[in-house]
Amino acid sequence: xxxxxxxxxxxxxxxxxxxxxxxxxxxxxxxxxxxxxxxxxxxxxxxxxxxxxxxxxxxxxxxxxxxxxxxxxxxxxxxxxxxxxxxxxxxxxxxxxxxxxxxxxxxxxxxxxxxxxxxxxxxxxxxxxxxxxxxxxxxxxxxxxxxxxxxxxxxxxxxxxxxxxxxxxxxxxxxxxxxxxxxxxxxxxxxxxxxxxxxxxxxxxxxxxxxxxxxxxxxxxxxx
Numbered sequence: 001x002x003x004x005x006x007x008x009x010x011x012x013x014x015x016x017x018x019x020x021x022x023x024x025x026x027x028x029x030x031x032x033x034x035x036x037x038x039x040x041x042x043x044x045x046x047x048x049x050x051x052x053x054x055x056x057x058x059x060x061x062x063x064x065x066x067x068x069x070x071x072x073x074x075x076x077x078x079x080x081x082x083x084x085x086x087x088x089x090x091x092x093x094x095x096x097x098x099x100x101x102x103x104x105x106x107x108x109x110x111x112x113x114x115x116x117x118x119x120x121x122x123x124x125x126x127x128x129x130x131x132x133x134x135x136x137x138x139x140x141x142x143x144x145x146x147x148x149x150x151x152x153x154x155x156x157x158x159x160x161x162x163x164x165x166x167x168x169x170x171x172x173x174x175x176x177x178x179x180x181x182x183x184x185x186x187x188x189x190x191x192x193x194x195x196x197x198x199x200x201x202x203x204x205x206x207x208x209x210x211x212x213x214x215x216x217x218x219x220x221x222x223x224x
Contacts, residue, residue: 002056002206004063008033010213011069017220025164026216029074033065037078045078048085050102051156054179056206057171071212072163090162105156105175107192117144148186157182169195171205181208 014020015031037045042061046052053061067077067089076090088096122140127133156174163169166187172180181195181203195203197211 002059004059007210007213008036008064010217011064014069014216014220014222017222019220019222022219023216025071025073026069029069031069033068034077034079035065036063037061037066041080044080045086048098049096049173050098051173054171054173054205056179056204060205060209070161070209071169072161074162075160075209076162088159096158100151100155101158101173103152103155103174105172105177106153107175107177117147148191153192154184159184169208179204181205 011031011033014023014026020026020031039062042053042058045061046058052058061078065077066079067075069075074090076088078086078088081087084095085098086096117140120140122133122136124130124133127136154170157170157172159168160171160181161169163183168184170182170184170192172178172182177194182192183195184192186192195208197203197207201207203211
């Protein structure tokens with residue numbers, strides 16, 4: 001179990017640091033955190049999702065906050081929005097549906113299908129007419145989106161963070177990758193992949209968040 005003692009206070013203290021503006025995304029979240037959830041609220045969230053949350057994210061919600069300051073533009077806050085149920089508030093690519101969250105995480109899109117479509121990208125030099133080229137590009141982009149953005153490929157994962165320029169980060173909650181953070185660079189034409197630290201080690205939620213906090217404190221010139 002991750003020890004989150006003092007983490008909330010460390011994050012909030014960064015707002016007063018002289019170098020806080022040097023931390024990427026800080027102008028968006030301002031080092032503010034939502035209030036933590038109660039044990040009853042977390043239990044209700046898990047019942048709504050139909051899956052138990054990874055332990056480090058669960059304890060984060062209970063001890064640090066329901067969301068707010070964090071890597072890039074922060075951790076999407078999770079709130080009860082009746083009558084819709086629980087929602088992660090932010091620019092997530094899609095709303096979480098309980099059935100999808102409880103399905104087995106497949107590990108990203110079908111790489112062979114994506115490669116095949118990418119190989120067929122149209123280029124202007126292959127067309128005599130601009131309108132034909134634009135129509136081919138539109139059709140190609142739709143085919144690529146159908147493969148890369150099929151919601152089945154992120155089933156069993158929760159989108160927690162906007163990294164900017166259409167990039168996001170997901171927390172896997174089912175299957176063999178449960179508890180790990182996956183980065184989502186599909187807006188750049190690449191497939192989802194596990195997040196790693198500077199040393200190449202796979203990141204769980206705690207490693208992802210605490211690694212950000214350590215780097216933010218260094219950038220601000222403060223000490224934990």
